[in-house]
Amino acid sequence: MSRYQQLAEHTTNLITQGVLRAGERLPSIRDACRAHGVSPITVTQAYYQLESRGLIEARPRSGYFVRARPALQLAEPDMSQPPAGASELQISDFIFRILDSVKDRAVVPLGSSFPSPTLFPLAKLGRFLAHAARHLDPQATISDLPPGNAELRRQLALRYLARGAPVAPDEIVVTSGALEGINLCLQAVTRPGDLIAVESPTFYAGLQAAERLGLRVVEIPTHPRDGVSLEALAAILQQHPVKACLLMLNFANPSGSLLPDARKKELLALLRRHRVPLIEDDVYSELYFGPQAPLCSKAEDSDGLVMHISSFAKCLAPGYRLGWVAAGRFAGQIQRQKLSTSLATTVPVQIALADYLKHGGYDHHLRQLRRTLAEQEALLVAAVNRHFPPKTRLARPQGGYFLWLELPPTVDALTLHQQALTLGISTAPGPIFSAQRAFAHYLRLNFGHPDSPGLEAAAATLGRLATALC
Secondary structure, eight states: OOOHHHHHHHHHHHHHSSOOTTOBBBOOOHHHHHHHTOOOOHHHOOOHHHHHHTEEEEEETTEEEOOOOOOOOOOOOOOOOOOOSOOOOOHHHHHHHGGGGGTTTTOOOOOOSOOOOOSOHHHHHHHHHHHHHTTTOOTTHTTTTOOOOHHHHHHHHHHHHHHTOOOOOGEEEEEEEEEHHHHHHHHOOOOOOOOEEEEOOOOOHHHHHHHHOOOEEEEEEEEETTEEEHHHHHHHHHSSSSSEEOOOOOOOOOTTOBBBBHHHHHHHHHHHHHHHOOOEESSSSSGGGSSSOOOOOGGGGSSSSSEEEEEEETTTTTSOEEEEEOOOHHHHHHHHHHHHOOOOOOOOHHHHHHHHHHHSSSHHHHHHHHHHHHHHHHHHHHHHHHSSSSTTTEOOOSSSEEEEEEEEEEEEEEHHHHHHHHBBBOEEEGGGGGGTTTOOTTTEEEEEOTTTTHHHHHHHHHHHHHHHHH
């Protein structure tokens, strides 16, 4: 644990124990440096982390103060316990029935998989897109075929480099969103009937892709705060012929879990020993609440076994359907798969986003987006504390925009979902995040819609419905 994390944990304990009470001022950065023998940047990082957790707040020209917290503090869920063995997949129809509800604009979108589109600079992006379309070089329709626009791949490589990952532009294949990236990566390393490992719970789109390709899955126990169990994964790799691991290491959907940096390095070493590729769906890593981004897996990818997938859909440009794969040793295979399936990603979109990365102020936008999401997380957590049954459990995420709730065991999440829909509130019930339809009393809620009216009222309604089902 780093020094700033140690200081953050120490301060958290003081708040939890009541030594530091709501409304009290924390030591200034200078005083904290003197008391703990650390640098100003260490104290700043610690206070930033505490602020992102909702424990403290900064007041202009006054310093940091302990934030008022709800009286009820909900416990965290335990490590998941998926059934042992491989599963055949029959889940797509079930998922489609559940998800139709989130398209209705009149519904409070707590079940949505996307943040609010109002959080993104769509007008500015539109100007870049219009310029790209007006000045399109006809030759670009050929030169920007897979692996994709050269300048866009260069800009992406620069962002990898800023995170300590020396990814060559030629390793990057531009895709039509992250989901196409998942499909291409799975096709590159598996054949029908093969077995892949996924987290439990896991994002349903990965299950749908695996089902479409005729794959079987084995579910790995996962903690809602610290991510996938490496011990369980190591045992499964010993017992089963796993062809690939499809994982979300940063702010996973639905749990919000973040695999700590040290454990991430252990994971990559484990997969390297077994020669098992990692397909990492990493669309949320830019949405961290703390002072720095989590470790990029490509920074530790010495053997090219990591296929790192991301997109702009969750952090910049929803609806533009532009993603990419930093594909390592599999870049050539994935490029051929892309050519033989969808041929190319829309050329003007590639050019527009390359120009935006160069001139559009992307990092400024991200800082604003992170602050908004961190504030929304604190609001929804407080609402859940106020309104949900006492035995509800949740893990506070360190990024992203999802809360993963464990309701009392008697509460059926599917029943709650249907009842809430009749009242104009969507949810994402737990069973859609499991190949075996587990997590019957779990719920994923989206806090990424600050423009949606009635968040407090919706949480109160859900809490009342859940209490009635207890």
